[in-house]
Amino acid sequence: MxxxxxxxxxxxxxxxxxxxxxxxxxxxxxxxxxxxxxxxxxxxxxxxxxxxxxxxxxxxxxxxxxxxxxxxxxxxxxxxxxxxxxxxxxxxANFPLPELQHNLDALVGLEKVKRQVEDLIAYNQIQQLRIKKGLAKSNRTLHMAFLGNPGTGKTTVARIVGHMYKAIGLLSKGQFIEASRTDLIAEYQGQTAIKVKRLINRAKGGVLFIDEAYSITENDHADSYGKESLTELTKALEDYRDDLVVIVAGYTDLMEQFFESNPGLKSRFNSFIFFEDYSIDELVDIFKNICEKGDYSVDEAMIEKVRLWLQNKLDEKDGNFANGRVVRNLFDDITMNQAKRLLRNTHEELDKNLLEKLLPEDVPELRG
The missing domain is CATH 1.20.1440 (de novo design (two linked rop proteins))
Structure with missing residues (x-):
């Protein structure tokens, strides 16, 4: 920038x-x-x-x-x-719904997530039409929980959902505010509630996205500030339900503990969307997309070596596999290796073709 x-x-x-x-x-x-x-x-x-x-x-x-x-x-x-x-x-900005739908469809994988989002948009469009016709609307809240491992597109989908809700008239502004524990908890007694209220005021009319929401209550037995924050947040979920969408996200098991930490918290969320880990084909597609957006070219030999590298990571993955972030880190390592390779061959003129082409030798060696 x-x-x-x-x-x-x-x-x-x-x-x-x-x-x-x-x-x-x-x-x-x-x-x-x-x-x-x-x-x-x-x-x-x-x-x-x-x-x-x-x-x-x-x-x-x-x-x-x-x-x-x-x-x-x-x-x-x-x-x-x-x-x-x-x-x-x-x-x-006002983004037309068809454009946002295209952006959602263009995301790699996430087929179940896409269907759930489409269902929610259709449901809320009908609710908006009912209001215009003088009919009662549903009491269903807009708040959502995104569950799954990191790097599965939760933040990206949350942004699109916010714009979609703005496009169909559910939100007045459509801004997207990301928050973490440090944004919700103060350092001194009595300041946490004020901090949460300020954050809510910034987010009203749009989406408040809280990633790793369980971190608010991670010190459940000793952290009174976390409880204070959650109490204020739970109140805001109800008070501003007509012009605020709160999306909480994180690991599935830890999010279950989060919902159990405050009576009535889970009932404020109507939509629970699970983000599955990417398959090997989806991870390779993500890599291809990153290369295309970054003006890098790859051939079949290069893609095959990337596939083998990613398959190895999938085979050894644990419960904290970082999905798309693994691909992004791999891409960064590959482009770093390409840069070092090109500068070693300084006798060659570095034309556009050389600068954009990634080779199998640029893929880092797997550590055994």
């Missing part, structure tokens, strides 16, 4: 300022605070410190430093603001 580009340049500029002004790592610390938290106070201190140090130094060598540093900081803050606006526009 463009803000990452300016972040790197700003960090380099801070390092240069510290060296020239002899300020240890004061400027680096301020920039770290600014780029991590977008801290207004740190930004003001950065400007102030530049002025102070320049007054002390006031030489021809440092004459351009203040203006260059300020321009970089302005560029970084501005790019972050623009990206934030773009994210909001993406979240709240």
């Amino acid at each position: 463009i803000s990452d580009y300016y972040k790197i340049k700003l960090e380099k500029e801070a390092n240069k300022l510290d060296i020239i002004y002899g300020t240890g790592n004061d400027f680096e610390k301020l920039v770290a605070e600014i780029t991590t938290n977008i801290a207004e106070q740190a930004s003001l201190l950065f400007f102030k410190k530049i002025g102070e140090e320049q007054k002390k130094k006031n030489s021809q060598e440092t004459a351009k430093l203040p203006s260059e540093a300020r321009e970089l900081l302005f560029a970084f803050l501005g790019s972050r603001q623009i990206e934030s606006m773009v994210d909001v526009l993406k979240q709240e």
Whole structure:
């Protein structure tokens, strides 16, 4: 992203300022605070410190430093603001239902998941029509639980569902907010409920997706903050059921424990969707898709070696197999090996064909 580009340049500029002004790592610390938290106070201190140090130094060598540093900081803050606006526009944009249906259908595998989502959309479309005709609507909640191992597309499907619900008029905004334990639990007594309420207010009108939801209650016997968070969340599930979809996700067994941790929690969820592990053919298809999107080409020999590598991982997998994430990590390793191979052969001109082609030798060796 463009803000990452300016972040790197700003960090380099801070390092240069510290060296020239002899300020240890004061400027680096301020920039770290600014780029991590977008801290207004740190930004003001950065400007102030530049002025102070320049007054002390006031030489021809440092004459351009203040203006260059300020321009970089302005560029970084501005790019972050623009990206934030773009994210909001993406979240709240109106996507037509047929386009969203196509996006869902295009996902590799997940046939049972797709059918369940399609059934839910059809059901809720009819409920919307009943309301328009003056008929009573169902009392069924929109909240959902996605169960299964990591890397099975739960977050991707959750995003699509949110946009679908917006498309058929169930949600007013359609934004997608991801949350974890740290977003739901505060560090001090009495602050957790406030933190949950703020998160709910951000998510109202859209989807709140809580991955590894069982982590909220992972210290069940000692974690009063987790219980406080869950109590507030359970209340919100009912209070805002008409314009908020909460989707909780995680391992099947651990999610069962999560639902048992609070009386009445499970009854707030009507839809339980199980995401199965991918088959070997589906994992290979995911790899092909990643290559296509990344402008890499592969031949049959390459695909066969990838298939053997993935089959080996499937054969030795345990209950925590990471599915699509295994494929993504493999792809990253392969492209790293390709880069090293190409740079070893520096006598060759690195044309487009060489840059895009992945070879069987790029596939990492299996560790026995």
